[in-house]
Amino acid sequence: MSSRPYETYRPPYEPCGPSYEAYEAYDETAGTRETGEPEPSVPRQTRRGGARRGARRRRARSPERPETGVRRLLPQALVVACLAGGTTAFVAQDKAIELSVDGRSRTLHTFADDVSELLVEQGVRLGAHDTVAPAPGAALTSGDEVSVRHGHPVRLTLDGQRHALWTTARTVEGALRQWGVRVEGAYLSVPGSRPIGHAGLTLDVRTERSVTIMADGRARTIRTNAPTVGQAVEEAGVTLRGEDTTSVPPGSFPRDGQTVTVLRITGMREVREEPIPFTVRRTADPTLFRGTEIVERAGRPGVLRVTYTLRTVNGVRQRPRRVESEVVRAPRSQIVKVGTRPHPPSVRGTDHLNWQGLAQCESGGRPDAVDSSGTYGGLYQLDEGTWHSLGGRGRPQDASAEEQTYRAKKLYVRRGAGPWPQCGNRLHG
Structure with missing residues (x-):
């Protein structure tokens, strides 16, 4: 169908009444029926004139019958009615x-x-x-x-949030009002009057928001469409210096009604040396009696150099914050030998003696006891030379109580109670 029907208009009907030629034929036939004579074969124009003259003669001879007039008016009435009905139908549909x-x-x-x-x-x-x-x-x-x-696609970033929307508005400003976005005071990446085409567009909008900046004991409330907290702080007339920062990330998006506190920061660095504990490594030694431990190599702690920052935020001193560290000296582990040898049987002739009483007198009954000079140690306060002569290793105070008693019994067999001049009498007490 044409896109402009009124330019290719055709009547919605066909003529329904008799044609002019049919009417003439009807008139001539009527004349023939009046005389009862056949019409001669003459040219159309001659026949029409002869018919008219014959009609005049007939009207002069006798009065016209009523039904003859009806026959003449009927075709005309049909034509007029058909034309009127077709015109009315056309006007009603257009x-x-x-x-x-x-x-x-x-x-x-x-x-x-x-x-x-x-x-x-x-x-x-x-x-x-x-x-x-x-x-x-x-x-x-x-x-x-x-x-x-028609709807048009719009890729909208509104206050940092991305949306994929459609609009039937003709302009950017109309689309924003359609979505209920407040245009007054807002930042628009394209003019509000820009038309939106069929391909749509990409639009960034930042509405105007109320933000309060707390700085240096004073509150400043501003209305802004800034994209970051840092820019909002600048619009409030506040300058950040040195290590100054804000209570929320400066690059974050400022929200409506948000309060941002400016943190005035001063600080210094401090370097400290801290010890690094050493580890203890134990190894089994079958030559030592069970319960005996000997330090083969003493451990040594390491040294760690640590740098701390000491900060003051708005006049309040903060806890030191560790920022870097360096190992100055690595720790050295301690090696300890642990005896696994079973204890020997008792020394003959010494089991009846009061070894517990002797140990209590010499060391207070403590296997690791050492005298004030550092020369004598253990339950029975033996020096290292005597201890080694009895088959012991390391220091007597590092051996188990069982081994110390065993070595002391061997010493008694050799020298009696002489090694313990002050407490030897306790053996028989």
Whole structure:
């Protein structure tokens, strides 16, 4: 169907009355029936003139019968009625409609019964995001207005949040108002009057927000569309110096009603040396009696150099913060030998003696006891030379209580109670 039906208009009817030629034939036939004589074969023009002259003669001879006049008027009445009915049908079906597509209006004539037929007739396609008013199924009457708005995609970043939206608005500002976005005081990446085409557009909007900046004991409330907290602080007339920062990341997006505190920071660095503990490594030694441990190599702690920052925030001293460290000297592990040899049987002739009483007198009963000079150690306060002569290893105070008693019994067999001049009498007590 044509996109402009009113330019290719054809009447919706065919003439229904007799033609002029049929009317003439009817008139001539009527004349023939009056005389009862056949009409001679003469040219059309001659026959028409002869018929008229014959009619005048007949009217002069006798009065006209009533039914003859009815026969003449009937064809004319049929023609007039048919023309009047066809014209009325045409006027009833033809409608003048104003069609607006994306703001462009034109007036057209159509035979469409409803909005859907009109849009199909005019080649207007509707998508999922398009709008049409009245609704597509609404009936049409002459004088109606039909408005079509196509949807356009918009990639909107609103206050840092991304959205994929559709709009039927013609301009950026119209789309924002359609979505309920406050335009007054807002930052727009494109002008608000820019038209939105079929391909859509990418739009960044930052609405105006109320932000309070607390700095140097004073509150400053501003309205801003700044993209970052740092820029909002600058708009409030506050300058950050040195290590100064804010209570929220300076690069974060400022929210409406947010309070941002400026942190004035002063600080210094301090270097400290801290010990690194050494580890103890134990190894089994079958030559030592069980319970005996000898330090083969003494451990040594390491040294760690640590750097701390000491900061003061708004006049309040903060806890030291460790920022870097360096090992100055690595620790040296301690090696300890642990005896696994079973204890020997008792020394003959010494089991009846009071070894517990002797140990209590010499060392208070403590296997690791050492005298004030550091020369004598263990339960029975033996020096290292005597200890080694009895088969012991290391220091007596490092051996188990069982081994110390065993060595002391061997010493008694050799020298009696002489090695213990002050407490030897306890052996028999």
